[in-house]
Each structure stands twice: as structure tokens, then as C-alpha cells.
Amino acid sequence: MAYSAFAVANAFIERAEQGRIPSLTPMKLQKLLYFAQAWHLKGTSGAPFLDDNFARWQHGPVIPALYHEFKAYGYRTITRKATTLAFDGDDFSVNVPMIPSSDVSAWGLVDAIINRYGSIDAQVLSNMTHLEKSAWASGGGGDGSVITHGEILTDPTIK
Numbered sequence: 001m002a003y004s005a006f007a008v009a010n011a012f013i014e015r016a017e018q019g020r021i022p023s024l025t026p027m028k029l030q031k032l033l034y035f036a037q038a039w040h041l042k043g044t045s046g047a048p049f050l051d052d053n054f055a056r057w058q059h060g061p062v063i064p065a066l067y068h069e070f071k072a073y074g075y076r077t078i079t080r081k082a083t084t085l086a087f088d089g090d091d092f093s094v095n096v097p098m099i100p101s102s103d104v105s106a107w108g109l110v111d112a113i114i115n116r117y118g119s120i121d122a123q124v125l126s127n128m129t130h131l132e133k134s135a136w137a138s139g140g141g142g143d144g145s146v147i148t149h150g151e152i153l154t155d156p157t158i159k
Contacts, residue, residue: 003106005052005063006082007097008033011110013081014098021118024078026070027059031125034061036113038135038158041149048149049109058142060129075122131157 012032016024021032033050040049054061069082084095099106117125129136135151152158 001103001106002048002051003099004084004097005033005050005066006069006084007099008036008050008106008110009066009069010081010097011099011107012114013078015110015114015118016078020114023122025075025122026067026073026078027075028122028125029070029078030062030066031060031122031129032113032117033063033066034129035117035125035158036109038152038155039113040109041152042158046149046153049106054147054152056136056139056141056143056145056147060126061136061147128157133157 009029012021012029013024015021021028024032034054037048037050037054040047050063052063052065055064057067066082070078073079081096084097086093086095099110101107120128128134130141131137133155134157135147135155138155139145139147139151
């Protein structure tokens with residue numbers, strides 16, 4: 001099942017709040033999300049983990065909606081979860097999307113990404129997405145285009 005990018009972002013933010021990810025800046029969050037998507041695509045023969053697409057931006061893969069949600073943090077650590085608005089017909093409510101605690105597989109992927117990449121600096125993670133033949137680089141670099149699931153699946157820089 002694919003989760004909203006906001007729900008998966010909030011899973012990483014929750015782990016950061018628990019002290020499991022140092023310095024979770026907006027850029028670092030974007031890269032952790034990208035690696036989670038890539039690992040899931042490769043591990044499930046193409047099934048996405050997030051229901052959104054990454055765009056090729058200057059500093060690597062970015063989900064634009066999440067960029068706008070957290071851009072006020074700049075290079076600082078994120079201190080709150082992402083929210084969405086819902087309208088129930090009479091009123092608006094603020095929601096905090098989350099991966100259900102019962103989805104052990106999804107949380108296992110989040111934790112595996114944290115174990116592999118969580119201690120790495122945001123700029124180093126960005127550099128990793130810029131490697132020659134990466135999905136980001138092979139599609140034109142920071143031109144704003146969508147990075148397709150197929151491009152991520154064939155990215156030889158992510159094992």
C-alpha cells in the first residue's frame with residue numbers, strides 16, 4: 001500500500017523526535033524519503049511506498065508539496081509534523097497523517113532507512129543522489145522534471 005508523502009515524512013519526523021535521526025532538516029528528510037521510495041520500489045518489483053513523485057531539483061530529488069510544508073525551516077531541524085486540511089462538509093479540520101502503528105512492514109522500512117542513512121549529513125545524502133548514472137542525473141539533473149518509478153528502479157547507484 002502506498003502512503004501519502006506526508007504520512008511517511010511524519011514517520012521520519014517521529015523517529016527524529018525519539019532521537020533516532022540527528023539533525024532532520026528539510027533536505028535530509030527529502031533524501032530519506034527518496035531512499036525509502038527507491039528501496040521499496042526495488043524490493044517489491046515496482047510497488048511505490050509513497051503516493052507522490054519526486055522532481056529533479058538542484059539539490060536532488062524533492063517532493064514539492066513537502067518542500068513547501070517545511071521550507072520555513074531552511075537548514076534548521078524540523079520540529080513539527082506535517083499537517084493536511086480536511087473538509088467534512090461542515091467544517092475544516094487539521095490532520096496529522098501517519099503510517100499506522102500496525103503496519104510493521106512500513107515501519108520496518110522506515111527504520112532500515114534510518115539505520116543506513118539516518119546519521120549521514122543532508123549534503124552528503126544530496127551528493128549521493130547526484131552520482132553519475134543515478135535516476136536524478138540520468139534524467140537531466142536539476143531541471144524540475146519528474147523522476148519516474150522506472151528510472152528509480154533502474155538506478156544502479158541504489159542497491
